[in-house]
Amino acid sequence: MSWSSANNTLTVGFTHIHTFDSAPSAKDLFVGRIGFVNPGGPTMNTAQQQVFLEYFTSTVVTENNTYVVTIKDQTKWLEYTTEAAVEQAQAKWLKAVDQYRENNKGALNSEAQEHALIKLFGDVVNIYKAPRNHTGHEFQPLTLDSSGKPIAAPCD
Numbered sequence: 001m002s003w004s005s006a007n008n009t010l011t012v013g014f015t016h017i018h019t020f021d022s023a024p025s026a027k028d029l030f031v032g033r034i035g036f037v038n039p040g041g042p043t044m045n046t047a048q049q050q051v052f053l054e055y056f057t058s059t060v061v062t063e064n065n066t067y068v069v070t071i072k073d074q075t076k077w078l079e080y081t082t083e084a085a086v087e088q089a090q091a092k093w094l095k096a097v098d099q100y101r102e103n104n105k106g107a108l109n110s111e112a113q114e115h116a117l118i119k120l121f122g123d124v125v126n127i128y129k130a131p132r133n134h135t136g137h138e139f140q141p142l143t144l145d146s147s148g149k150p151i152a153a154p155c156d
């Protein structure tokens with residue numbers, strides 16, 4: 001997540017691995033803030049910021065799924081560029097995860113976490129999910145059905 005002045009290119013991707021059943025965390029949605037703000041380093045000009053917001057992706061590879069996060073609403077995403085805002089988002093998310101597990105006994109961690117992500121941040125980011133054990137490995141947008149259960153299905 002940085003500009004290379006030598007190549008005049010911007011790296012706007014972030015990838016990491018969870019080795020257990022899980023979804024991205026709330027922090028993973030906003031991890032790009034570090035590259036965007038670039039504390040202590042050079043700041044991007046407006047055009048560079050625009051490219052960043054347009055193309056930023058956060059990829060999280062978990063035990064069973066791969067998730068790709070992109071920015072849906074730039075104005076809303078920019079509200080999460082401070083550490084305090086991200087810590088608050090994380091705390092809110094953990095609470096919503098607990099609540100879902102309380103109401104849905106036996107639900108997988110990943111299901112509870114996906115639910116909380118979409119419920120709280122579904123208007124801020126797009127979250128795409130692909131199962132790792134399927135040959136197609138096709139990414140589908142994550143949404144909630146009418147009962148609040150997270151589903152990865154093609155757009156209508």
Ligand SMILES: [Zn+2]
Nearest residue numbers: 024025028060
């Ligand atoms: Zn993570």
